[in-house]
Amino acid sequence: MTRGMTVSELVRRARDGQPRALGRLISLVEDGSPSLAEVAASLAPHTGRAQVVGLTGPPGVGKSTSTSALVKALRASGRRVGVLAVDPSSPFSGGALLGDRVRMQEHATDDGVFIRSMATRGHLGGLAWSTPQALRVLDAAGFDVVLIETVGVGQSEVDVVSLADTTLVLLAPGMGDGIQAAKAGILEVADVFVVNKADREGADQTVRELKYMISLGRREKEGPSWRTPIVRTVAARSEGVDEVVAAIAGHRDWMVEHGELDARRVRRAENEIQAVTAARLRAEMGELRGGAVLEKLARRVVDGRSDPYSAAEELITELRG
Amino acid sequence: MTRGMTVSELVRRARDGQPRALGRLISLVEDGSPSLAEVAASLAPHTGRAQVVGLTGPPGVGKSTSTSALVKALRASGRRVGVLAVDPSSPFSGGALLGDRVRMQEHATDDGVFIRSMATRGHLGGLAWSTPQALRVLDAAGFDVVLIETVGVGQSEVDVVSLADTTLVLLAPGMGDGIQAAKAGILEVADVFVVNKADREGADQTVRELKYMISLGRREKEGPSWRTPIVRTVAARSEGVDEVVAAIAGHRDWMVEHGELDARRVRRAENEIQAVTAARLRAEMGELRGGAVLEKLARRVVDGRSDPYSAAEELITELRG
Numbered sequence: 001m002t003r004g005m006t007v008s009e010l011v012r013r014a015r016d017g018q019p020r021a022l023g024r025l026i027s028l029v030e031d032g033s034p035s036l037a038e039v040a041a042s043l044a045p046h047t048g049r050a051q052v053v054g055l056t057g058p059p060g061v062g063k064s065t066s067t068s069a070l071v072k073a074l075r076a077s078g079r080r081v082g083v084l085a086v087d088p089s090s091p092f093s094g095g096a097l098l099g100d101r102v103r104m105q106e107h108a109t110d111d112g113v114f115i116r117s118m119a120t121r122g123h124l125g126g127l128a129w130s131t132p133q134a135l136r137v138l139d140a141a142g143f144d145v146v147l148i149e150t151v152g153v154g155q156s157e158v159d160v161v162s163l164a165d166t167t168l169v170l171l172a173p174g175m176g177d178g179i180q181a182a183k184a185g186i187l188e189v190a191d192v193f194v195v196n197k198a199d200r201e202g203a204d205q206t207v208r209e210l211k212y213m214i215s216l217g218r219r220e221k222e223g224p225s226w227r228t229p230i231v232r233t234v235a236a237r238s239e240g241v242d243e244v245v246a247a248i249a250g251h252r253d254w255m256v257e258h259g260e261l262d263a264r265r266v267r268r269a270e271n272e273i274q275a276v277t278a279a280r281l282r283a284e285m286g287e288l289r290g291g292a293v294l295e296k297l298a299r300r301v302v303d304g305r306s307d308p309y310s311a312a313e314e315l316i317t318e319l320r321g
Numbered sequence: 322m323t324r325g326m327t328v329s330e331l332v333r334r335a336r337d338g339q340p341r342a343l344g345r346l347i348s349l350v351e352d353g354s355p356s357l358a359e360v361a362a363s364l365a366p367h368t369g370r371a372q373v374v375g376l377t378g379p380p381g382v383g384k385s386t387s388t389s390a391l392v393k394a395l396r397a398s399g400r401r402v403g404v405l406a407v408d409p410s411s412p413f414s415g416g417a418l419l420g421d422r423v424r425m426q427e428h429a430t431d432d433g434v435f436i437r438s439m440a441t442r443g444h445l446g447g448l449a450w451s452t453p454q455a456l457r458v459l460d461a462a463g464f465d466v467v468l469i470e471t472v473g474v475g476q477s478e479v480d481v482v483s484l485a486d487t488t489l490v491l492l493a494p495g496m497g498d499g500i501q502a503a504k505a506g507i508l509e510v511a512d513v514f515v516v517n518k519a520d521r522e523g524a525d526q527t528v529r530e531l532k533y534m535i536s537l538g539r540r541e542k543e544g545p546s547w548r549t550p551i552v553r554t555v556a557a558r559s560e561g562v563d564e565v566v567a568a569i570a571g572h573r574d575w576m577v578e579h580g581e582l583d584a585r586r587v588r589r590a591e592n593e594i595q596a597v598t599a600a601r602l603r604a605e606m607g608e609l610r611g612g613a614v615l616e617k618l619a620r621r622v623v624d625g626r627s628d629p630y631s632a633a634e635e636l637i638t639e640l641r642g
Contacts, residue, residue: 040631041631309361316602320641
């Protein structure tokens with residue numbers, strides 16, 4: 001029960017397309033509410049239908065504009081679209097919130113679009129915890145596509161990107177050395193490269209560099225491999241956005257054909273189960289004999305009589321006790 | 322054994338002040354080497370002496386310059402200083418590496434200074450895992466002060482900052498709304514506020530806003546509370562840096578007097594033990610019956626016949642099996 005409404009009633013309303021019920025459910029999972037397990041169980045039968053698209057790239061490449069243009073293109077083909085905007089730096093910049101409001105306005109009258117900023121500073125492990133739960137809410141509520149937009153590719157962003165069926169990496173001309181430095185990082189996660197602001201000088205060079213990187217990466221892989229496409233866009237004028245939508249569809253078809261979509265989703269579920277389990281065990285560790293076990297071990301580490309690894313051994317023995 | 326040298330020999334050389342041995346030890350802990358437990362055990366008796374200072378703030382406030390000025394001031398008083406430069410966005414920007422080299426040069430001939438950039442994209446949980454280990458290496462090697470410099474205050478940075486005895490939050494004039502938006506986030510972690518670029522217009526207003534925020538925060542707390550000082554600096558000209566050093570010393574004295582230093586370090590060790598334990602249990606989960614248990618549970622979640630919470634329950638039962 002939450003504020004007089006049962007979880008199943010909330011889920012029913014969210015599936016009916018009521019944005020308030022959606023927002024309440026996402027808040028419940030973000031806050032680690034006691035009804036989390038009940039919410040998860042109520043959502044489960046309705047999940048697995050949404051196509052999940054990740055969108056990342058360095059600051060300044062036009063991620064918000066691209067997300068907005070993608071939403072428009074997807075809506076034009078009649079699909080309902082959820083957006084999770086993840087900005088790990090938001091406590092300082094406040095940027096996500098502002099950008100969010102601006103975008104909210106643009107789609108305010110369209111109930112086929114739902115946009116949500118993800119808080120990064122929650123308990124329970126932050127984004128890596130809350131984003132998969134919010135994704136399950138939108139999936140169960142019947143959104144055809146969920147876009148997860150993140151800033152940069154730090155560890156937490158990579159965790160978030162790993163939720164996606166298809167990941168778009170956005171770049172823009174004139175980043176030169178940045179692309180070189182980022183080689184390893186972006187090759188790993190990109191299913192589709194988007195060179196935005198493609199009307200600017202240097203776009204050809206950026207595409208050339210990407211092609212070279214892709215050719216290097218392909219040689220290292222085994223088995224049938226996806227040929228990562230490079231799409232040029234000018235998102236502010238919606239140029240090339242239909243090609244991005246086509247590239248996403250192409251990647252999905254390829255994944256289905258090669259059993260990769262299913263494999264990714266099983267991997268994603270494995271990670272999620274492990275994360276939930278680890279969080280629960282971590283809480284249990286802290287509560288062993290009212291916290292006394294952990295405190296005693298920590299005291300010995302502080303005094304230099306033990307170290308975190310030996311202490312972990314002892315803690316595991318106690319947990320099994 | 323690593324490349325023909327025993328761990329205890331490496332630790333001996335690091336404690337002798339040999340930077341290569343130091344670097345090798347940090348690489349060992351970053352990479353999750355099999356000798357990790359042995360390294361931790363060898364370091365333990367020598368740990369607990371270093372003063373750990375965290376330094377964070379939004380981009381553009383002059384964190385690198387401030388770190389460099391602090392290092393100089395601390396060296397002038399004869400203390401050995403280690404720096405761990407943490408930049409979660411580095412895969413794209415390459416900034417940490419470059420900044421690191423520039424700073425390395427400045428202190429290249431001084432063997433009382435050791436500077437290391439922390440890789441963020443490692444296995445095992447990234448920064449939250451590797452930074453505490455690197456800190457233990459520098460502590461055991463006899464550095465009097467270890468500065469941990471991070472960018473922004475996303476979740477992983479907050480985890481890192483939580484390692485510090487004293488945390489400096491840097492701001493600069495003209496950030497206006499940014500400070501308002503950041504209220505909750507920075508009040509939580511700051512032990513000392515530093516307003517850098519204090520010769521610029523707007524410095525007085527920044528200080529006023531901070532004072533107001535501090536007064537709000539204090540009302541919410543119980544017990545004897547530290548009066549968070551605000552220090553003005555122009556780090557590029559080393560102005561005000563001695564006052565920062567004094568504020569750090571003042572905070573340390575206050576913590577010792579109120580038992581807070583010990584309390585923080587026990588809390589830090591508790592977190593570290595829990596993180597190591599969780600990582601080990603997580604690995605165990607993945608290996609139950611060659612991975613078959615986790616895969617079966619994940620398959621049921623993907624098919625909508627279960628959810629991550631129910632699956633976690635089952636996994637815990639199996640782990641206890």
